[in-house]
Amino acid sequence: xxxxxxxxxxxxxxxxxxxxxxxxxxxxxxxxxxxxxxxxxxxxxxxxxxxxxxxxxxxxxxxxxxxxxxxxxxxxxxxxxxxxxxxxxxxxxxxxxxxxxxxxxxxxxxxxxxxxxxxxxxxxxxxxxxxxxxxxxxxxxxxxxxxxxxxxxxxxxxxxxxxxxxxxxxxxxxxxxxxxxxxxxxxxxxxxxxxxxxxxxxxxxxxxxxxxxxxxxxxxxxxxxxxxxxxxxxxxxxxxxxxxxxxxxxxxxxxxxxxxxxxxxxx
Amino acid sequence: xxxxxxxxxxxxxxxxxxxxxxxxxxxxxxxxxxxxxxxxxxxxxxxxxxxxxxxxxxxxxxxxxxxxxxxxxxxxxxxxxxxxxxxxxxxxxxxxxxxxxxxxxxxxxxxxxxxxxxxxxxxxxxxxxxxxxxxxxxxxxxxxxxxxxxxxxxxxxxxxxxxxxxxxxxxxxxxxxxxxxxxxxxxxxxxxxxxxxxxxxxxxxxxxxxxxxxxxxxxxxxxxxxxxxxxxxxxxxxxxxxxxxxxxxxxxxx
Amino acid sequence: xxxxxxxxxxxxxxxxxxxxxxxxxxxxxxxxxxxxxxxxxxxxxxxxxxxxxxxxxxxxxxxxxxxxxxxxxxxxxxxxxxxxxxxxxxxxxxxxxxxxxxxxxxxxxxxxxxxxxxxxxxxxxxxxxxxxxxxxxxxxxxxxxxxxxxxxxxxxxxxxxxxxxxxxxxxxxxxxxxxxxxxxxxxxxxxxxxxxxxxxxxxxxxxxxxxxxxxxxxxxxxxxxxxxxxxxxxxxxxxxxxxxxxxxxxxxxxxxx
Numbered sequence: 123x124x125x126x127x128x129x130x131x132x133x134x135x136x137x138x139x140x141x142x143x144x145x146x147x148x149x150x151x152x153x154x155x156x157x158x159x160x161x162x163x164x165x166x167x168x169x170x171x172x173x174x175x176x177x178x179x180x181x182x183x184x185x186x187x188x189x190x191x192x193x194x195x196x197x198x199x200x201x202x203x204x205x206x207x208x209x210x211x212x213x214x215x216x217x218x219x220x221x222x223x224x225x226x227x228x229x230x231x232x233x234x235x236x237x238x239x240x241x242x243x244x245x246x247x248x249x250x251x252x253x254x255x256x257x258x259x260x261x262x263x264x265x266x267x268x269x270x271x272x273x274x275x276x277x278x279x280x281x282x283x284x285x286x287x288x289x290x291x292x293x294x295x296x297x298x299x300x301x302x303x304x305x306x307x308x309x310x311x312x313x314x315x316x317x318x319x320x321x322x323x324x325x326x327x328x329x330x331x332x333x334x335x336x337x338x339x340x341x342x343x344x345x346x347x348x349x350x351x352x353x354x355x356x357x358x359x360x361x362x363x364x365x366x367x368x369x370x371x372x373x374x375x376x377x378x379x380x381x382x383x384x385x386x387x388x389x
Numbered sequence: 390x391x392x393x394x395x396x397x398x399x400x401x402x403x404x405x406x407x408x409x410x411x412x413x414x415x416x417x418x419x420x421x422x423x424x425x426x427x428x429x430x431x432x433x434x435x436x437x438x439x440x441x442x443x444x445x446x447x448x449x450x451x452x453x454x455x456x457x458x459x460x461x462x463x464x465x466x467x468x469x470x471x472x473x474x475x476x477x478x479x480x481x482x483x484x485x486x487x488x489x490x491x492x493x494x495x496x497x498x499x500x501x502x503x504x505x506x507x508x509x510x511x512x513x514x515x516x517x518x519x520x521x522x523x524x525x526x527x528x529x530x531x532x533x534x535x536x537x538x539x540x541x542x543x544x545x546x547x548x549x550x551x552x553x554x555x556x557x558x559x560x561x562x563x564x565x566x567x568x569x570x571x572x573x574x575x576x577x578x579x580x581x582x583x584x585x586x587x588x589x590x591x592x593x594x595x596x597x598x599x600x601x602x603x604x605x606x607x608x609x610x611x612x613x614x615x616x617x618x619x620x621x622x623x624x625x626x627x628x629x630x631x632x633x634x635x636x637x638x639x640x641x642x643x
Numbered sequence: 644x645x646x647x648x649x650x651x652x653x654x655x656x657x658x659x660x661x662x663x664x665x666x667x668x669x670x671x672x673x674x675x676x677x678x679x680x681x682x683x684x685x686x687x688x689x690x691x692x693x694x695x696x697x698x699x700x701x702x703x704x705x706x707x708x709x710x711x712x713x714x715x716x717x718x719x720x721x722x723x724x725x726x727x728x729x730x731x732x733x734x735x736x737x738x739x740x741x742x743x744x745x746x747x748x749x750x751x752x753x754x755x756x757x758x759x760x761x762x763x764x765x766x767x768x769x770x771x772x773x774x775x776x777x778x779x780x781x782x783x784x785x786x787x788x789x790x791x792x793x794x795x796x797x798x799x800x801x802x803x804x805x806x807x808x809x810x811x812x813x814x815x816x817x818x819x820x821x822x823x824x825x826x827x828x829x830x831x832x833x834x835x836x837x838x839x840x841x842x843x844x845x846x847x848x849x850x851x852x853x854x855x856x857x858x859x860x861x862x863x864x865x866x867x868x869x870x871x872x873x874x875x876x877x878x879x880x881x882x883x884x885x886x887x888x889x890x891x892x893x894x895x896x897x898x899x900x
Contacts, residue, residue, distance in 0.1 A: 182539060207543045211536040216636050217558045227544045230554065258635045271540075278544070393735045400736065421758040479655045486879035489830035491837050494868045497856050498679060573746035580748040585841050586856070592750070596842070599754040607754055614751045622746045626739070 463522020
């Protein structure tokens, strides 16, 4: 059994009320142990709090209650070292070339120039971006820009990679291809990956374990082990077990999704 | 050259031709306006006069000074306001209503402060241009997408580093609008001040020529002014398209 | 309980006016009475001016010129802008040309206006109207030109007749932008009318201003300016409120992906 990498105990997030809004209980309490090197996905209906969980783990939001530990360090509203996040929206810096984008994080921590060059070069190669090194993100497609963001994250060699619906804006075929790439990177870097997605088959396909979250405030309905081998790719779509898995996820989520949409739809 | 540009040139040429015909036929009396062709000829004569060239240079120098000061001050003030939201909330109504105020009425105040030289004119141009720069700088800061700020936090950038390496460069991309408007307003401010109130510069020469019925001097000067203002404006447009397009196009599409 | 960041616009407004008055007073103390009249004296003088029977005709003249200039600016600018924007090619051709026109100091054309209209009311009105019309055309043009084509497609799917389309879809979608143009147009019409009065007119607020500037009567200059600024800012704030309300309404409605 691999050692724990992220330990979440009773994590709860309630957004405080403002002059115009009541407090919002967004998430929790949630318990979770993510093991080192595993690929863990979170699925759930809209607004259930999956992104909130991700941001809590990343240290981008403070906990209202509970405890969060990453690599032995308590995390509460401050981003610990060793974490990388890929967001759904395009986070590439439009004023920098692809190459400068990827080098950004390394430059900020003052890594030596030859080291930067080496790592950037290798990240660009890994993401298939060498031909576009001097282009600006605005000149690239959405999928390419997301790769730039992933490259920029990877080049810092994070031990924990969090992805919040990173392929949300892309079409299905591109999503499948990116899924393959993600698996490849996961194996190459040995990092722990937590992926938030609304695409059930994507979660079923890519993950070692899947956390199924209820409607807001999000709590676990089930955590499912997929049992896939480590050497896998999207060729798994052919496997009959996949549809069984997806069906199991949907069985949980159908009710939750209806509830999240605010009412009873016909059965 | 695109169809649009060709049509634009065509419209301008047709308009000039139309006016030429009206003037030549006498429908527009020569006392009101000489034919465009005559204006161009007079222009040649004007441009050979050392004094006139001096006046033109003086005006352009004042406009440039007002512009540069307005851009620098406007950007700094805009950045400052972006950092102090409470202050910004208080000042924002002034910024929004600012252009309803005819600022050239403060000209006498500046004359008292600076003397009867070109500084009051520069001050008026500056006052007009600085606010649009502030507004557009604020706009640039407002538009920084939250996801960029989150990414900066994930990369563990401190507050200062985030401002320096993420917020400022992003805002800078959208400042070109402010620059274009600042140039336009600097022109308007300086020229208006010269025209109505002072004894120097192109605006003054135009007013003087008008008062002395010297159409042969007045119209060419007006033409010079129009050409210069338009050229500068178009230059900025072209610069914006060339250098910024590849950094900002498609930004809003996914 | 309001959070500390809540806005209190009315209170903020008072604070702002108070701060400005203090700064004014300090500057007055620094440069002396001849250079800058004190705030209090200015307010008193302004009140006196407003009640003076000598001054009223001038204010009325400016006001009438302003209204007429604005009416013309809207009556001409709005339809022209809408028509130009409705047709794609004309919109593409006209927009850069109008933007260039916006940037030109129109005061340089004033002598031409005077030569055409002669000195007096018509020249003032024409000048003010030109100043106001340009932004009105520009904004109306853009309002129509940048309408999301999805609106028109929706209208076609709903099989609406052209008038119904205009009334129920196009106008509500375009109104916020058009209104911004009307607001900016008003401010510029005011400036234009005033400028027209300052050069070559015999009556009006601008003329009074020029007179006062000629004899360096700081008190009159400042009190006239105060009246002007108070009027301009009041109208502007009111129009801004409406503008904000229109745009907020729109932002809520537009659900973009």
